[in-house]
Amino acid sequence: MIEPRVPALPRPMAQRKDESTGRRTPHFLCRGVVALLMLAVFELLAGCMSGPAPRAAIAYTGDPIVDGNAELAAAPPKDRVLWDDRIAATALRVGNFDEAKTKLDDAILQVGGIINNTADAAKARSLFHPEETKTFIGEPYERVMDYYYRAILYWRDGQPDNARACYRTGQLIDSDAETHEYQSDYVLLDYLDGLASAKLGEDSSDALARAQALTKRRLPPYNPDANVLVFAEYGQGPRKYAGGEYGEQLRFYTEPSRIHSARLIVDDRRIPLPPYDDLNFQATTRGGRVMDYILGNKAVFKRTTNTVGDVALIGAAAAANNGSRDSDRAAVGLAAIGLISKIASAATTPQADVRTWDNLPQYLSFAALKLSPGEHPVRLEFLTRDGEVASELTRELTINVSPDASTNNVVFLSELTR
Amino acid sequence: MNIIHRFFVLSSFTATTAAFFAGCANQGVQNPSGVPVTQMNADEQGFVAGTGVESQDLVTVTDKMARSILGTPAIASATTPPRIVIDPVENATRFPINKDLFSDRIRIMLNSKSAGRVVFLARDRMKTLERERELKQTGQVTSSYDPTPVAFKGADYFLTGKLEGLTTKTSAGTSDYILYSFQLIDARTSEIVWEDSAEIKKQGLEDAAYR
Numbered sequence: 001m002i003e004p005r006v007p008a009l010p011r012p013m014a015q016r017k018d019e020s021t022g023r024r025t026p027h028f029l030c031r032g033v034v035a036l037l038m039l040a041v042f043e044l045l046a047g048c049m050s051g052p053a054p055r056a057a058i059a060y061t062g063d064p065i066v067d068g069n070a071e072l073a074a075a076p077p078k079d080r081v082l083w084d085d086r087i088a089a090t091a092l093r094v095g096n097f098d099e100a101k102t103k104l105d106d107a108i109l110q111v112g113g114i115i116n117n118t119a120d121a122a123k124a125r126s127l128f129h130p131e132e133t134k135t136f137i138g139e140p141y142e143r144v145m146d147y148y149y150r151a152i153l154y155w156r157d158g159q160p161d162n163a164r165a166c167y168r169t170g171q172l173i174d175s176d177a178e179t180h181e182y183q184s185d186y187v188l189l190d191y192l193d194g195l196a197s198a199k200l201g202e203d204s205s206d207a208l209a210r211a212q213a214l215t216k217r218r219l220p221p222y223n224p225d226a227n228v229l230v231f232a233e234y235g236q237g238p239r240k241y242a243g244g245e246y247g248e249q250l251r252f253y254t255e256p257s258r259i260h261s262a263r264l265i266v267d268d269r270r271i272p273l274p275p276y277d278d279l280n281f282q283a284t285t286r287g288g289r290v291m292d293y294i295l296g297n298k299a300v301f302k303r304t305t306n307t308v309g310d311v312a313l314i315g316a317a318a319a320a321n322n323g324s325r326d327s328d329r330a331a332v333g334l335a336a337i338g339l340i341s342k343i344a345s346a347a348t349t350p351q352a353d354v355r356t357w358d359n360l361p362q363y364l365s366f367a368a369l370k371l372s373p374g375e376h377p378v379r380l381e382f383l384t385r386d387g388e389v390a391s392e393l394t395r396e397l398t399i400n401v402s403p404d405a406s407t408n409n410v411v412f413l414s415e416l417t418r
Numbered sequence: 419m420n421i422i423h424r425f426f427v428l429s430s431f432t433a434t435t436a437a438f439f440a441g442c443a444n445q446g447v448q449n450p451s452g453v454p455v456t457q458m459n460a461d462e463q464g465f466v467a468g469t470g471v472e473s474q475d476l477v478t479v480t481d482k483m484a485r486s487i488l489g490t491p492a493i494a495s496a497t498t499p500p501r502i503v504i505d506p507v508e509n510a511t512r513f514p515i516n517k518d519l520f521s522d523r524i525r526i527m528l529n530s531k532s533a534g535r536v537v538f539l540a541r542d543r544m545k546t547l548e549r550e551r552e553l554k555q556t557g558q559v560t561s562s563y564d565p566t567p568v569a570f571k572g573a574d575y576f577l578t579g580k581l582e583g584l585t586t587k588t589s590a591g592t593s594d595y596i597l598y599s600f601q602l603i604d605a606r607t608s609e610i611v612w613e614d615s616a617e618i619k620k621q622g623l624e625d626a627a628y629r
Contacts, residue, residue: 112513113468114592114622116452121625134627147514154514161509161517168512168585175587176629200508290629 064090064418065099078120081107082136085357088149090418097153104150111137111146112169124353125294127301131353139250140177141238141282142357144170144186148364151192152231156410164196178287185285187215187276188364195368198222199408217274226368228399229408232273234259234382234415235362238283240354248299248350250292254280257362259393259415260385264367266378266399273413275363291352298350306345312338361416373403380413455622469594469620470513471581479598479616480520483579484527487602488535490612492575499537502602503573511583511596520579524600539571575611576603591623 058070068090072083084107091100115121115135124134137143151166167189177183184190194207204222212219235257243249262273316334319327375398382393393415401409455467487493493500504521525538540547547570554565563569579600586593595617602612 108514112470114452114455114624115628116455116623116625118625121452121627124627125625131627134625137628150514159517162514165509165512165514169514172512172585172587172592290626294626 065094065096078133078135079355080136081110081138082355082357085138085142085146086359088146089357089359089416092149092152092412093414093416093418095412097156100149101153104146104153107146108150110135111143124291127298127348130349130351131291131295132351132355134353136353136355138357139240139283140173140286141279142360143173144189144282145279145357145360147173148189152410152412155229155408158406158408160196160199160408164193164200167193167196174282177285179285182285182287185214186282187211187217187219188366189277190214191219191276192366195222198224215276217276220368223368223370225405226370227405227407227409228369228371228401228411230264230271230273230367230369230411230413232262232264232365232367232380232413233361233363234262234275234365235280236416237279237357237360237362239358240352240356242352242354244299244350244352246299246302246350248292248295248352250289250295250352250354252280252283254284254362256280258384259382259390260363261383261387262365262413262415263381263383264378264413265381266369266371266376269369271367271369273365273367275365277364278362279360279364280362295350295352298348302345302348302350305341305348309338309341309345312341359416359418361414371399371401371409373401375400382415452623452625455620467622468513469592469622471511471515471596475596475598475618476519476523478618480523480527482616483524483598483600483614484531486614487524487528487577487600487612488532490602492602492604492611493532493536496535499535500574501537501539501571502575502577503539503541503605505576505578507579507581507600509581511581512585512594513583513596515581517581520581520598521577524577537571539573541573544570573605576605577601578603591621593619593621595619 056074058067058074060067060070065087068083068087072080072087075083084103088100088103088107091097091103115137118135121134123129124131138146147166147170151163151170154160154163154166171184171186171189171193174186174189175183177185188211190207190211194204194211197207198204201224208219208222236255239253241251241253243251261275264271264273312334316331316338319331319334322331378397378399380395380397382390384390395413397411397413399409399411455469504525507517507520509515509517528536529538550559551565553559554561577600579598582597582599584595596619597615597617599613599615601610603609604611
């Protein structure tokens with residue numbers, strides 16, 4: 001943020017005779033009153049912008065789930081979903097599916113509702129509170145991932161219809177994009193919606209057609225007999241930062257992933273895991289938010305009051321140097337306007353909310369395959385953009401396929417470790 | 419003191435102006451506070467509300483279905499209480515839900531209100547029941563009856579249902595319509611002997627801070 005240059009205040013003037021009383025006006029008193037007024041305004045604004053309560057110290061253990069829960073316990077309620085999200089992603093990666101389910105259900109309770117008439121949201125829209133005052137539910141790409149991850153757990157629990165419900169809500173959340181081209185454009189959400197329908201014995205052709213229309217990559221046809229569902233993810237997802245003169249613009253930092261694809265080698269078969277969806281793309285193609293408009297107005301107010309303050313203080317300085325009685329009065333008035341404008345400008349907080357679900361992946365992938373019941377040793381390989389195997393990331397795993405033909409054996413694979 | 423007086427007047431004016439302009443950040447945004455979720459034919463809703471399936475819908479729908487089933491001739495005119503097996507409800511909406519809540523509450527309502535006119539079979543407990551029968555048959559546990567013949571009852575009817583939804587989302591808000599349909603199917607003939615439905619529509623618009 002660029003700090004405005006504040007012009008010098010009028011130099012202290014010598015005492016002058018007041019015509020009405022015949023007494024000399026004590027100018028040091030004027031200065032004292034100005035100082036007191038400024039102090040009072042600062043106190044008032046400080047009260048409006050009281051900072052967060054001091055956070056309890058956290059004794060980190062090195063266990064990401066334990067530490068995440070400690071962070072969640074110490075976090076203000078407005079950040080609860082943020083920590084739920086982070087812990088859930090970590091829990092999925094370490095195979096703690098019960099923990100992931102608990103956290104995602106808690107997050108979806110907030111994310112899935114319609115939030116209105118809440119005090120923190122109203123504050124976030126006001127001039128003197130930053131956007132991050134509001135309860136975090138994330139940007140659309142973050143909310144979509146709540147549902148995407150929860151759907152994986154529904155598949156594990158043998159509830160493809162609830163998984164499908166998650167995909168449908170995810171696609172609806174993504175319909176917020178400003179440009180039609182980028183609305184509801186997650187390939188996997190439509191593709192997996194159709195897979196769930198196929199598993200339920202219903203028509204899935206429409207969902208498959210929608211998914212195919214969203215990608216140039218040829219999507220594999222559904223195999224209702226597939227009993228192993230592989231969900232893979234790789235690369236680092238988007239991060240938020242604040243841009244613009246006053247940090248009023250929400251922007252995304254995206255770093256192209258070194259890993260551009262993956263594959264699973266099982267029973268001498270190579271199962272490709274291409275990048276069907278890119279969260280960096282999703283984050284950066286949403287377009288403008290209504291909140292951006294509000295933050296823009298806040299920035300305009302901040303800039304205008306700052307300019308008014310500058311002009312008034314310069315005018316006060318000029319008037320004070322004039323030497324006449326009327327000029328003195330004008331100088332005091334302009335100084336008051338200038339000071340209050342500067343204070344109002346300083347107190348205005350147009351900063352965009354940059355709280356980020358910071359352990360999301362960049363790419364999402366999926367494959368469905370049919371394997372015989374029993375244990376299957378598999379090798380997971382991640383490939384660079386050039387098609388080279390990133391050998392340091394290669395993993396040897398075992399997939400245990402249930403003898404129950406109706407069971408969907410879910411395998412979750414992530415390049416990210418926490 | 420005249421200057422000080424004017425100073426205060428000007429200060430007050432400026433402060434009032436600043437307070438007035440404080441509302442400018444929301445200028446041009448329609449419904450900055452959002453519109454509360456409006457629910458048709460509902461009892462009460464909490465602070466965190468959505469347009470999806472909520473507890474009040476569950477109560478409304480299952481109450482209606484239980485009353486309706488008891489009035490159907492297949493149940494009301496049966497000489498012996500028909501045996502019913504509940505097939506899990508299918509969720510075809512966009513809202514992930516605990517589907518068992520619907521079938522469980524209908525079963526509870528029917529059992530408590532029907533005075534024995536219907537009997538439900540615990541098919542969802544078959545593994546436990548089969549294990550118990552096996553223990554009795556092999557003499558590992560005592561039995562007050564002969565465990566050899568098959569005594570598990572077959573179903574006369576299957577009770578099942580489906581939730582389907584239709585969603586509209588525009589800049590004016592989100593609207594969700596959900597159709598709850600339930601059927602009683604004759605296990606012998608596959609005839610649908612009873613069917614009823616309930617429909618609920620909700621709409622709302624979130625706070626501008628989330629748009």
